[in-house]
Amino acid sequence: MTALVVFTHPRPDQFATALLEATVEGLSAAGHVVDVIDLYRDNFEAAMAPAEWRAYATPAATDTVGIESYSRMLAGADVLAFVFPMWWSGPPSMVKGFFDRALVPGVAFRLADNGRVSPGLRHVRRVVVVTAAEPPGNFPQRSTRQLAHALGRSLRRATGWRTRTLVCWAGPGEASNEEGRRRFVSRTRDRLAGL
Amino acid sequence: MTRRVLVVHAHPDPTSFSRALFDHVGQVCREVGNEVRVHDLYGAGFSAAMSANEWSLRGAAPSTKPHLVPYFEDVAWCDTLVFVYPTWWSGQPAILKAWIDRVLANGVAWKVDESTGHVMPRLRNVTRIIVVATHGRSRGANLWCGRAGRTAIVRSIRRLCSWRCRAHWLALHAVDRSTRFERDRFMQRVERVLRRIS
Numbered sequence: 001m002t003a004l005v006v007f008t009h010p011r012p013d014q015f016a017t018a019l020l021e022a023t024v025e026g027l028s029a030a031g032h033v034v035d036v037i038d039l040y041r042d043n044f045e046a047a048m049a050p051a052e053w054r055a056y057a058t059p060a061a062t063d064t065v066g067i068e069s070y071s072r073m074l075a076g077a078d079v080l081a082f083v084f085p086m087w088w089s090g091p092p093s094m095v096k097g098f099f100d101r102a103l104v105p106g107v108a109f110r111l112a113d114n115g116r117v118s119p120g121l122r123h124v125r126r127v128v129v130v131t132a133a134e135p136p137g138n139f140p141q142r143s144t145r146q147l148a149h150a151l152g153r154s155l156r157r158a159t160g161w162r163t164r165t166l167v168c169w170a171g172p173g174e175a176s177n178e179e180g181r182r183r184f185v186s187r188t189r190d191r192l193a194g195l
Numbered sequence: 196m197t198r199r200v201l202v203v204h205a206h207p208d209p210t211s212f213s214r215a216l217f218d219h220v221g222q223v224c225r226e227v228g229n230e231v232r233v234h235d236l237y238g239a240g241f242s243a244a245m246s247a248n249e250w251s252l253r254g255a256a257p258s259t260k261p262h263l264v265p266y267f268e269d270v271a272w273c274d275t276l277v278f279v280y281p282t283w284w285s286g287q288p289a290i291l292k293a294w295i296d297r298v299l300a301n302g303v304a305w306k307v308d309e310s311t312g313h314v315m316p317r318l319r320n321v322t323r324i325i326v327v328a329t330h331g332r333s334r335g336a337n338l339w340c341g342r343a344g345r346t347a348i349v350r351s352i353r354r355l356c357s358w359r360c361r362a363h364w365l366a367l368h369a370v371d372r373s374t375r376f377e378r379d380r381f382m383q384r385v386e387r388v389l390r391r392i393s
Contacts, residue, residue, distance in 0.1 A: 010250035046243035046289035047236075050207040087296050089351045090286060090343055093243050097289035115372060150341025154285040 003032035003079035008039045008094045015132070015181050016085065022185045023083050023130050026192025035073050039094045042066075046097025052104075062106040070102045074121060079195065080159070081128035082151070091131070091151065108158035119160040126195060127152045127163055130188055132170035132181075166191065198229045198323075198393055201273035205236045205280045205291040212370065212378060216327050216385060217279040223386050224277075227393040232269050236290045243293040257302045266298045275323040275392070276356075278348060281370075282330045285340040287347065295347065304355050314355075321356040323392055324348060325363045327385055329370040337368065363388050 005023055009016040024034050039046075045066070055061050062071060074080075084091050105111045109120045129148045152165025168188040174180035202224070204217040217235070224231045234241075252259050257267045270276075280291050287295070299318075301307070306315045326348055330337055349362045365388060367373065367381040 010245050011247040040244070040247070044244075046293065047241075048207055048283075048288065048290075050209075050237070053207040088292075088299070088347055090292070090347055092245065093289045093293035093296055096284070096286060096292045097243055099284040100289050103284070146341055146346075150285065150343045154340040154343075 001030075001032045001078045002076045003027040003034045003081060004073050004077035005034060005036045005081045005083060006039065006095065006098055007036055008082075008084040008092055010040055015175075015185075016083075018181075018185045019130055019132070019188065020083050022189040023081055023128070023192060026189040027079060027081065027128075027195065029189075029193035030195040032079060032195075035077075037070065037073065037098075039098060044094060044097060046093050046101070048097070048100045052101065057105060057111055059106065061104040064101065064104075067102055067104075070098075071107045074102070074107060077121075077124055079126045079128060080121075080124045080155075081130065081192075083130045085134045086131045086148075087134060103158055117157060119156075119158055121158045122160045124159040124163055127155050127159065127165045128168070128192065128195075129165065130168045132175040132184065133172045134175070166195070168192075196393065198224075198275045199273045200224045200229045200231045200275045200277060201234065201269050202231065202277040202279060203234045203236070203291065203294060204278075205288045205294070207237050211281070213279060213281045213329055216329075216382065219382055220277055220279055220327065220385065220389065223389045224393070227390055229275075229393055232273065234266065234269065234294065236294055241290055241294060242297075243290040245293065245296050249297060253301055255301075257300060260300070263298060263300070266294075267300070267303045270298060270303060270318070271320060274320055275325065276321050276352075277325045277327065279327045280329075282328050282332075282337070282344050282366075285332075285337060285342065286344040292347075295352070299352065299355070304352075316355040318352075318356045319358075322360050323363070324353055324356065324360060325388060325392075326365060328364075328366045330366055330368045331371050332369065334366075334368045337366075363392075 007020050027034050052064055084095050110118045129151055131148055148167045148169055156163055168191055170184040174184050202220055206213040221231055280287055304318050306317050308315050345364060353360055353362050365385055
């Protein structure tokens, strides 16, 4: 069993690093071989280039330089985990760029001639979202957790209907103090170890 | 009433329908006598990632990020924010998400009240938000996925604008299967809203 962790933080502080470690440890404890993609360390370009846009619905969509290694990692993953800080009630632009550019037709789904979409990542059994609220992410509180769930829902287009989503989410109250952060990190590790 | 309109646009292809909508928005706004400024993010080569340096300055004053100051000034200048973009994976394209992450920064869009720790709005100059979004998927599919793009703007950003700020959500769904007639009708709808608020 293989797990792919997509990690995003511009300058990983103690908390972000701890969350990544907890995710990796938890998934390892559950018996997965864990691969990590660190989008900032890879200097990932988040904006889709005009040439990629033109190639999007063609077989050339998978040829983009810098994406091939991600495609290979995605092709073997049973668990797909995202670890990021919540900015503006959603994932940072880097994560959005990973969706836009790495989850293209031919990798994440197949486009039939009649416009129908069939999932290409059916082997992904679980989508995991590990995220903590950050200012100004501490509002509106009612929607942030829903949006983390929404990530899993839109991903079902790529992973198929049977994939389940696990959201480990720290609200502003929990993410803003040392004690709450520690609790969240250990809870995340335990929940992932149970997968 | 003359409005000060800031149009933010993100589409990689200059021949796209989204681009045509963007051009049309600018044209209509100028016709009715509004002042218009545009942020064409692909055209401007806007960086789609918040840098480590910007991250460490997230609590600092806006003037500490001189490369973003022109963007900050436009945001503080406008009273109408218009977003024209395609919806990808039920949200804004990464480059537009980066605009939200980077430009709507501390001291520009919001400020944390020292005594209470609450986020205080700083975009009180904005009284209208207009979103012109195209969707590849149907309305129902977008609804089921939680409408992340809509929530980010209509809830999160509007919360920082004027208390009487209204948001107009103009969406064309299933754009890949749309006919010429539907696209023209959508363009007219956008034009109608722009003329009505001016």
